[in-house]
Amino acid sequence: MRFTYAEAMTDPSFYLPLARAAEAAGYTSMSVADSLVYPRESDSTYPYTADGNREFLEDKAFIETFTLIAAMGAVTGTLRFTPFVLKLPVRPPVLVAKQATSIACLTGGRLGLGVGLSPWREDFQVMGVPWERRGKRMDEAIDIVRGLSGGGYFEYHGEFFDVPAIKMTPAPAEPIPILVGGHSEPALRRAAVRGDGWMHGGGPDDLDDLLGRLNRIREAEGKAGEPFEVHVISADAYTPDGVKRLEDKGVTDVIVGFRVPYIKGPDTQPLDKKVAALERFAETVIAKVNG
Secondary structure (H helix, E strand, O other), X not given: OEEEEEOOOOOHHHHHHHHHHHHHHOOOEEEEOOOOXXXXXXXXXXXXXXXXXXXXXXXXXXXXXXXXXXXXHXXXXXXXXXXXOEEHHHOOHHHHHHHHHHHHHHOOOOEOEEEEOOOOHHHHHHOOOOOOOHHHHHHHXXXXXXXXXXXXXXXXXXXXXXXXEEOOOOOOOOOOOEEEEOOOHHHHHHHHHHOOXXXXXXXXXXXXXXXXXXXXXXXXXXXXXXXXXXXXXOHHHHOHHXXXXXXXXXXXXXXXXXXXXXXXXXXXOOHHHHHHHHHHHXXXXXXXXXX
16 A cells, blocks of 8 residues: 655645655655635535535645646655645646646656646636636646656547647656546546546545446446556545555555644644654554555
């Protein structure tokens, strides 16, 4: 089992020391949150809290995702980084491909590109992108990022994007895994058909039901025997026995954090307490699970 340390909406000066601490403690990955703006007014709801409230996000510090990964990658040597998740359809996919391939090359392939749809209409609005048919736009963007990451000439002619034959240099030595987030049927299908893995967002949805639906889609699409990453948030991840249960369900990566992030106001937990918490988990769970 692989373990991902999750921390977000905290003091930006904490991220580099936390990345070093997570690597030293034996974590495989660190997740990186993505947020563009906070609108003063919005009718949107947050899909991964029980009441859909979004107010906990106001005044939270978010460093741009690729910038933060580059900074943490520069002070670590083995830790992987997984955007959780990058709001892909509001961004130009050619630019995302350049950013992702650059990060992969600079870090020696330590990027798993988690992507998803933004739940906020305002993200689309301020980026000048239509909200309508965002799923189809997302599919095309995934295809373009994957195609341009391969290193050779690639062209694409779709409903939303028209890319002439181009290539990017440098290209990563290995393909960048594209991990698709989301709980809806289209998101699960997108992960199964277009992705190299799925990222579970937590929240009130039943994990076993989501895994069952995902597996049925993969079987129907003839993908069941192919390598596939499954990243989940679960209370079972906090004990060795629970991790074993998740492993038996096909989970490859568990995402763990040590505070509740969905609260209004600043994160008041000091850096030393954060480091102590991630180290304690490594001693009591990671060491026992992975020896």
